[in-house]
Amino acid sequence: MAEASTLVFGATGALGQHVLDALAVRGMSPETITAAGRNPARLAELASAGFRAATVDLSDAAGVAELVRRHSDIVLISGRDENRLAQHESVIEAAKNARHVYYTSGVRADDDRFEINADHRATEKALAASGVPYTILRNTWYIENYVQSLAGPRFTGVLAAATGDAVVAAASRKDLAEALAVVVATDGHDNVTYSLSGDTDFTYADIAEAMSVVLEREVAYRPVAPEELRALLGKTGMDEELVSFLVSLDETIAAGVFARVGDDLSRLLGRPTTGLVEGLTAK
Incomplete structure (x- = not known):
């Protein structure tokens, strides 16, 4: 396993940027965090702020695997691409030797009445079957x-x-990012699923x-x-x-x-x- 370091997929998105800020507030050194995404301008800004930066397309399975291999903890912020389920499964497959995987899912992802959560539901199942310790954070609608x-x-x-x-029961991105940072920075969250509502x-x-x-x-x-x-x-x-x-x-x-x-969200916060x-x- 790689030395202790955290890889954040989706770091250049709106939620990801808040997650990086929240991890730093929780005392994690930026040099131990790799921000991964597809926005080169934003990645350059993050590198200037002290974070490691990596340009990656989640559809590039080989590139994803190489990046995951160098990190102990993997934060997978769910994307919006049409093939996001395949992307998520690629990350999970690459992370089987990781220390922990954190995944931002959707509220009520276990309820198959809601097609909006189909990819989340399948990703959660893949994560549970992988054998790697995981934490799932089912995020509500953003304010x-x-x-x-x-x-x-x-x-x-x-x-x-x-x-x-x-x-x-909408919540702000900052609240949801802070909850994720709390879970990443503290112990006791192995194989736990949190349902996060305002x-x-x-x-x-x-x-x-x-x-x-x-x-x-x-x-x-x-x-x-x-x-x-x-x-x-x-x-x-x-x-x-x-x-x-x-x-x-x-x-x-x-x-x-x-x-x-x-009340999982307010309890974590x-x-x-x-x-x-x-x-x-x-x-």
């Missing part, structure tokens, strides 16, 4: 996902969504109210049927594939996938989770 939804309400005063009366089940009316504060204008939630949402999005010039994805996502939220599952307004305005 920051609603930042991109501010554009419409900014001009219309309406948050339209096909989510019905669903609730979402402290509060927010309704879409709550989200509209938070947007009102952020935008300094009144915003109201207007529930719409999926087909009405499809028509509204189509009028913006959005391509059909993205429209279908967004409508399907709202339908999944309406089914309750992101409702609260417990040792404090309450971040609220909507703070999450929508954080940098």
Whole structure:
């Protein structure tokens, strides 16, 4: 096994950047952490900050294996590529001699009603079967996902969504990154799965109210049927594939996938989770 060092896949993404910051705050020296990703400009910045940096495409199994071989602890932040399951399996196969693998999964990944989590579910099974000690962190919906939804309400005063009366226990990326850092930097997490939710089940009316504060204008939630949402999005010039994805996502939220599952997140943090307004305005 390689000398004690930590490899972070997905380090140049939005969550990964927070993870690196949180690991440093937890007392881990940047020179013992390798930030791996595909964004050369961001990797150069991280190298300047003292982290090791490695350019890698997770579809390059040989490159992944060589990189994994040189590290004892592997942090696998789930990606968005269409072939991400194959990528995840490649990392897990390469990490069979590692000391520990940490994986960011999706909340309710064990519930096969939710197709959104199919890749997470399969990755978790591969990880459990690998024999390597692991920790799975099933992340909830990001509060920051609603930042991109501010554009419409900014001009219309309406948050339209096909989510019905669903609730979402959203959490900030920083909170989820901090929880991951706590697990990486402390003992007692072998073969444990954490379900990470925010402290509060927010309704879409709550989200509209938070947007009102952020935008300094009144915003109201207007529930719409999926087909009405499809028509509204189509009028913006959005391509059909993205429209279908967004409508399907709202339908999944309406089914309750992101409702609260417990207090694992606040327990790991040792404090309450971040609220909507703070999450929508954080940098």
